Amino acid sequence: MAWIYIIIAALFEAAWTYCVKFFKLSDFKLLSWSNFYTLQGITILTPITGYLVFGLLNAWFFSMAIKVIPTGMAFAAWTGASIIVLKLCDVLFFKEAITLPEMFFITMIMGGIMGLKFYAA
Secondary structure: OHHHHHHHHHHHHHHHHHHHHHOOHHHHHHOOHHHOOOHHHHHHHHHHHHHHHHHHHHHHHHHHHOOOOOHHHHHHHHHHHHHHHHHHHHHHHOOOOOOHHHHHHHHHHHHHHHHHHHHOO
């Protein structure tokens, strides 16, 4: 179950990262009670709300995983899985290109994560 927590934490880490990407502190000047529930207000509040929610969920699931998996191994797997999820989201949702060397190294990251899982003491 701990490895599933690592995957879930990686998904929340990726969501948290995109919230950081789209968050603009300068937009908070535009926020007022009159536009709090309008489309403009919601587009300002969504990234910061996601930042808080996804960050907390990420930390919670990762903390559940490191109760069972050694911390260094869990951190390596979590970081690698987060990188893979971020790259997949970039390619699928933001139409970024992916090169053959990137695919090769992502495959190596996946192999490293599987090696940690199956061959760890």
